[in-house]
Amino acid sequence: MQRNEIRLDSAVPEPPEPRLVPYIDGIPWGRTACNHDFSPGPMVSVIQLSLRPGLNILQHSLASSLWAASLEYVRSIPDCKAIYWAPLHDRPERIIVLLQWKSALALKTFQQSFGFGLMIGLLRLNCFNRCISLSLPSLSSSTTEYTCELVSFQFAANGSVEAREQFSKAWDDFCGEVKRDSNDDNLMVCGGWVQRDSEYGTTAAGQALVESQPFFFLGLLFWREPVASRVSETLRNRVATLSSVTTGVNSELTLTLRREDISTTHDDASNIVPKLSGRLTMETSISTPIPRTYRNLSWTTVENHHNARTASGGTYSFPPLRANPSKMGTIIWQFPPHHNQPRTKKSRSQGLQYLRETIQTFADTFYYAITYSSQQAFHGRCPYIGPVEIISFYVPQELFDRELFKLLYRDFSTAMFPPMLGGIPRAGHACGGGWDDESSVLDDNGTKVMRFTAVISWHSNESREEMYGKFVRGAMESYERFGHIIDRFRLLTVKVESMLVSFLNKS
Template sequence: MLNIFQSAGSRLHLIDLPKWFLLLGSNLVLFIPRFDGLPCYSDKLDQLSDGPVLGILQFTFNSEVDVSDASQRASILWQKSLRFVSTIPGFQSLYWSSVNDVSPCQQIILLIQWKNVLGWGLFQSSLGFSMMLGYISQASNRCVQLDVPLDIPDSCHLELVSFQFPEALSASQLEKKAAFKTKWENVFPKHADGIVPNSELAHACGEWLQRDTESEDQIFIGLLFWNSTPQFEGHLQLRGGDGQNLTQHIAELIKDAMHVVSACTGQLNHVSGDPLPDSTQCQITHHAFHEDVTPIYSANEDQNESGKDKYHAESMSQARRKPRERIAAGPAGAWYMMAHISQHHLPRQINSSEVDIIQMISFRAQRGNTEVQNQLESLRLKLWKLGDCPPLAWGKENDNEGDSDKFLLFLELRNTKLPRQECEARLQEYIYEFSVGCGSSIQELSYRRTAGPRNLASISNADITNFHVSDNINDRRSFEYAMNNYRQTLIQQVIQGGQTSPWSAFITNCGAWAPDQHPAHKYKVVGTKEFVSVFRCEMEGAREEWYSDFAERSRTQYDLLGHITDWLRTLSTTIENHYVVFEKPDPWMITDMTEKKEREKPIIPPSIFDVPWAPQKVPSLDFQPF
């Protein structure tokens, strides 16, 4: 295949594909995709003509991302996204392929044919391709009112051509738009059966791009579907319907435009009907993430008149009734709208900081073993003396079965008396002494650096989830977007002005990447990075109720909750959950903290009335003030 626009004239500008849609330069103001001047969420869309709409999307991915490489997690999420989009009402067909370009970053063009503007609107309000966030560096999300045949073969290659005209064309020179489209149709005429009279060209069509703002220039989009066989040296000598040389007609088209950009792709791909990659290979010990999920659209049925998650809204009402019908409000559906992923805007990159001052010791012991309890108190005392009342908390995992308990102790190395490295050396020495003192009475003893929980001095319980995520930087970026969605499910959508309420099942305590482990530690899973998420539980039984709801709804509501499960499982190798109920501080800890408060109590300066500004004088008996 030869790019016919490349050889048609010197006024053609070949630049990277993302730039030809980035018409507002570096302006990152969020613009909502529009059709006929109406935003994609408008109730008036159903009043427009019932004509077909073609979505034209382009993604530029970060370096080293290749969605065609089945071994990459990005490829798994890409296939799931394609399958999900194909289930949105109004969907007819989808074609995608990589752009033929020397750029080190993969560029993908997608064409999505919708039956009408309502299907396109549902796509824009859905999660769409949002599971690719973290991998995407640039995006374009546009549309034209056009109908592409459903039977274009996979062997075809797409050539996409954009002709840019000044913005004033829309107001004072409307006839030029019709004239240019006529020129295009004369260059690429069709027979009555829709077939282009040329063996090398399978199909050709074009239309004016829908504008997201009135200030945008006018752009005409031409789509040429080439068969894979034609290869010619020099200029391509194809004959149009009028018998004139095609390159001359193309030169006439180029002459009318301010700028022309052409991009060619490899062979086209459709939505595969093959079984999707399995994300359940992740090892999971978490009640919320066990359910099988299938990428199927359902959001339009799961929202109320205000666009909120109707199941969450009802659970909030049930929790607020007297007597209560639920312990707490259930999870709230959360996703990134496709309309917010466009050439003008990408959702803000979530940067979870790395915390490296919390040490965690865990072990298992037979329930009620007094010797282990004595040894543990001795260990706490030694750790306590490493600093000036350092934050320290310990407790038992609440989900223990059988006749043993799992103990977890957390220490924050803050306000220590020794340098950090020496503190860690002492800590390991104390753990060894504890291990020797307990002998075979304890099992599974481990020590590692972690990121949470925070506020150890006041915490009473903690739901701790450890995600072991692929160490690939792009996978980690994507995970942070997924984790932000997960945290959003805790937010109360019904009550305005607050993220939590007295009816919240969880309160977020922390979410951060754990630091790299000491080389001597064997805990770290090779090729992974640990993310620690901690919630506080406000009411007894609310945790089990919330997780049960999340798991059940994930199975049937992919767009609201299920995609979060799919997203996190795809990027993780293991997901572990621990619910820890903390013990009260030791009496000697309370005494030390009380004494510390007394020492640090600020000294109140004396009042100015207590200061002897001058020596006291006895007034004279002859003194008369008046």
């Protein structure tokens, strides 16, 4: 008799793949540590942001607006001493950013901040975010334009420590020769060992992955344009000698480096929350200018439940706003939005059908005072028979702009209407949204746009006032939590219109 073999391996789940995270002085950037655990010396962030094809931040566009806003925010982070950036010479879709930090603790603050989070929707996967214990040469004191050559020297993971020490000594000799040979700051050189990623936890697979990483030494050569032809033969020979002792050398040259002015101080008085008055809607909420300033607030701050009174006098407690923004330390794991053509949903929900019929009846009665535009339908439901807010966002018709807006509206809906908590009713519900089939042209500037119509069903007028008030105040108090959402609405939309519809009982 043949016995059936019992196999248990299929029932055992595979262990998760080890996850490597950026380290700062041997400590994961997201781990709580004492200030004295970090070295007091200067640190440099070396960041490469790979933009999606067709984007150019050097030309006036949505991408350049998001980039300018990102730089404005990053330079407000405490102890940021210098910002240099430039596209690569032969691949302008790749942006190199050099950030000089006063200390490793300042670099940790940057990794925990929103950082270049506004750029996530513009990026491809091949980005990196590493750091070096280094002090950059002072380029801001000179009016001369420089390009930066980034030369990475690779060493095998199982190579000897002595070989890397000998290379460090040879590099120091090379820097000394450059200083003696280069006149009038034609060439300035610095470099250091790139800190390797490591595992957040401790597993055998993770440790093996960490130990398999090669070592990299990154040399930064700041060239005064154009001086390559005047480099002495001695320096050429020295560079060749440095390359001969490594397992691989790669060189990238940037376009002209751009220096950001970080001398402007940010006054906290600009973050004073204005007194909110009048009817609060989506249109009035996102018209509030938001300061792009880093605020040292806890990411885990939990808001107290706020009360809103209904017309009948009852009191309801609504779940707080929920903030889940991206942090700079995780930006290398962010995926860009899917590139599918957005589709308009044709199925009509019962609640939205009733809403459209009611508005149509009203328009037929008061035809002399209303300009009828078009009809639109999409999946959704209206759980409350309270006031309904209909919002029209006019977004540039390019597919890329619409993809960014879809991500933005998802973040807004998630923040404003978190899941029901412990049976506590929500203040409202985002019923859904969709695009018009045809593009339109605005009369004021002739920009071709597409309209995205969204419907929010509110528990009551008081709940709407309460939640929008909390949203605007939270945005003014912290760019990281909610401010970036309003800022993105202002950057991505050409025009916003909203109207409130209240339903009365037949009686």
